[in-house]
Amino acid sequence: MHFIALCYRFVMPATPAWPPASTPRLFLDMPLAADAAPVIDGPNAHYLLNVMRMKPDDPLLLFDDRSGEWLARVAEAGKRSLTLRIEHHMRARETVPDLWLCFAPVKKARLDWIIEKATELGVARLQPVITERTIVERVKAERLRAQIVEACEQCGRTALPELADPVKLPARVKCGPKARALLFAEAGGGAQMAGPSAPAPAAILTGPEGGFTGRERDALLAHPAVRRLALGPRILRAETAAIAATALWMAHRGDWAADGRAPDSGPIPHP
DSSP states (O other), rough: OOHHHHHHHHHHHOOOSSSSTTEEEESSSSSTTTOOOOEEEEHHHHIIIIIIITTOEEEEEEEEESEEEEEEEEEEEOSSSSEEEEEEEEEEOOOOOOOEEOOOOHHHHHHHHHHHHHHHHTOEEEEEHHHHHHHHOOOOOOHHHHHHHHHHHHTTTTOOOOEOOOOHHHHHHHHHHHSSEEEEEOOOOOOOOOOSOSSSEEEEEEEOTOOOOHHHOOOOOOHHEEEEEEOOOOOHHHHHHHHHHHHHHHHSSSSSSSSSSSOOOOOOOOO
């Protein structure tokens, strides 16, 4: 009898994870709470009904950039809308590392890539910076925010990075917070980022396709808050430099630590 019980224990299938990894994840720009019944329409409803083929009682995850993440189910599925039923709170809004990415806007596809990858890596704020050689000076905030939301839905973030208004480089350098180091990432040398020497909080600054002008470079290096950052021996594209520098900082001062906590980073207040 004892032998039979042991055999039964080993052949029992494992309890599947709940909710499944394939559960759709959706950002809603409204306060969420237990027992709420939000109605989804428009493009989100089209995606859930016609792409994901969701039907009553199917689960999905919701987050609101306020309270964290919630498990919900489809209560009613119509032709163009769904009514959801929120069941319980899954996790609180995350604390993200206190890192800003200040970047010169580049051409559309490459700019989208910067926004997507920086969001996945965990930056707290995205700041377009207009330089003398910036070709793309008009930034469509609505489109960039859509990229941010999509990246957060995909990567599991519960806190959207803040998207700041574009600012010219002299104003960014002059008016930047004194307590925040500005890491100037450009080809041609600089200090290696390593361990405790990596500053926090910090802002990473990357230039346009043609790089910074000599006048801009001189003004940056003369500022006491600016530190020149080395990104290896090769010349990197603007978008590659932005993401490489972000990854370096996250590895040393961000939330890539083994315990999952962000060292030297306080909570980022909701804007």
